[in-house]
Amino acid sequence: MPLLRQTREWVDRFGSTHQELSPTVPPTFSGTSPRVPGPIEQAWSQALSVGGEQAARQCGDMAVIALAQPNPIITEDPQGNPDMRLYTWVVESPGATNVLMWANGVFDHAHVHDSEMHRLEGSDLWTLTLRMPADWRASYTITSWDHDGVPPWRASTDRAEVRRAAMAHGRLDERNIGRVMNSSLVEGPDAPADRWGRASQSICTQERTLAGERFWVYAPDTDETTPLLILFDGQHWNGPLGLPLQLDAAIRAGIMPPVHVLMLDSGDVDHRWDNLGVPGGQVDVLIDAILPHVRANFAVSPRGEDTIISGASFGGLASLWALALSDGDIGHAIAQSPSLWRFDIADALSAAENWVSINLQAGEYEGEMLRLSHKLAEDLSGDIRDVRVQGIRGGHDWAWWRVHMLSELTRLLNHSK
Template sequence: MTTRIPAAAEGSFPLPRDPVPQPAPALSTLPGHFRAHWQTLSVPERAQLLAGWDTRELPLIEEDPQGDPAVRAVTFLYRNPLATAVILSANAMVHPDTVSACEFEALPDGVWALTWRMPADWESSYRITVHTGALPAPWQSADDRRAVRLAADAGGPDPRNPALGTGMAGAPTSVLRLPDAPSAGWLATPTPAAESGASIMGEPARPRLSGRRNAGVPGVPTAPRQVLGNFVRGLELRQVRDRQSGQLRTLWLYRPRVSGGRRTPLVLLHDGQVWAKYQNLPATLDRAVADGVLPPIHVAMIDSVDVPTRSRELSGPKGGVDFVARDLLPELRQALPVTQDPLQTVVSGASYGGLAALWQLARYPQAAGTALAQSPSLWRYDLAEPLLAVQEPLRVRIQAGRYEPSIHEPAGRLNTVLAGSGVDTAFRSITGGHDWAWWHPWLIRGLSDLFSGQ
């Protein structure tokens, strides 16, 4: 028999707000940068580069030509003699006002190049899309931001970049981490649902294990866990009844290999299907625990089902929030050697999942008292009053990318308000967008900070 956990009064909910259009990011390009280098190469050197024998890993990363030590010149390369337009779709950078800054420059021999000046700690996923034919490229003729972004993102990962990532639906992306991004030796290679990509510099698509510079991981990452349908080898597939809807909800349970003989912290993670199937989070957790970055923990990765269900269940104060407190947590605490302490029970997620994590604390602080919210969709709700109304101790940790201003700015404001009222809170600004490329490593860093000393 489970104990009913009281919830905050529904009358205290603030009203949801409409989405806020993102402004165009500030992009600094270096037109002609690679062209100048290309013109210095001999015929054999050009042939070597075109044949893919050049040992330099792409993208090319150089010191800032303008001398700023906090900036790097990043050059992306593509080769296709039939291409009439090529665009880089880096997370949060494509906007109707930045299309020209995202398009590659045509060089001789079918080579295309694009150089950006970017902060030296930038972390991003990206794809490259090519257009052939006389008509304008789809991203050139699109008339709204969503259409531009989808058209620019229709290509594939960069085969000359060995670091792979994946998005919400498992589609493969390339990942770039510049030298000042924190190292992540425990980060395992994601496992995209499918592998595709354009031929770059004459090479066929050949996704490889995460490499030295881009991923910050050792040369031989932990092997991905096998995924067969909903079954992920090494994880326990469970279904828990949602008493309110009557439906069975799916989750993947990570058990630590060594528990130390005591009850462990518990992490509840939204969008569990992405973490379990595509992000290869279990392998990352294995390594982080083995390396002492994390203590032994249990992690329940909660399936968000599909886009309509996710939007309905995670975008507000009810639905998934009620399920976690009323059904999931009591069952997990009864079945597993996990803590009963709300402050050692962490709810986490990204985007709507991050918003749901904050609502969890506002509505059911006696069930879970710690939130690690990544890019929480705070454009939708102002949670200052609901969180400040909580009488129990809370720990709030918020992470947001500087290239997602409609999230980054309200996240910083919420942290300031909470801190001013004595709440244990912290805000981390990441040089990135709305992006799994940084959500994965910064989830581990956030948990490590929360559990340090255990």
């Protein structure tokens, strides 16, 4: 994404004017570092203080025990808070001079040392412990610096450059069993359950292009007319996230009723910035061309109250614009981490008469997102319709977007039966 952009004034399909508020994404980190001296780090130091063969045996035993467990090792909070846990990572990185863990929502470009691992003396093991909520869910990567000199994430003070350097060579944690997109996954013991598995067989989605926009449609195995879910950033949902497989498994297991899904491709970064999250662009194409096409060619309900739209970040904001501008063709929005710093959408939503509900979801570790979601809910507080805000123990992150979108979708579908 270019560093400098100009804000512009938009005129929506009804002739109302909307001024962009900011041309840049605000910082996502807020709060103090959750790093603490971990149990392995402390026990290792204590063993070395004894010295001799006993220290060598104790350290060897600790290494074996640690490496026999997947990352992260989750233990009770030493301060006795039942809502908190210690999350400890141990990685092997022979020859490294520095090892960094980039964790979504936790990494602070101004204090990168809080994300750098501590080398256990006399070994090739590196460790880091974070004190985080028991219901935390996040993606992360590991980067080893195997050269002399300053690691690239320490070579700049510019936020964007530090973040790029920290993420550029990040790898999957081979000792972690979870995956999300191209990152490893940490899930606390109290994180909402991920109930959506994968079907045993492959699921085909139909790919189409209309009015210059590419999209995919998942059709469930049913002869009945179903509700419709619309998703922005569909290339991720249909691709690495494997949503059609998860939905098929959930429908077959009876977790949710059958639902068709329309997944819109957001394109590259520049296309996404110019066409997503704005009162026009892809939202207009969806309303004017793609939604009528899907309703005409697939067994989906024509009713707005049976149509749900969702997206994350710019897609979250776009879902709110679609709700406001579709004149009742879309009834519900699941807006995840909506980029409300870009537009004030309260008046447009208040003026729209025919939508039913909004579920605003935002992470507690993504800066202004949660506060702005609460502000929007307050601005709409005079509206009798259902507007809810859900704070999530996470960052700006696919790690929780998928699970919480599916959870709210399941609630809406089961409620409408």
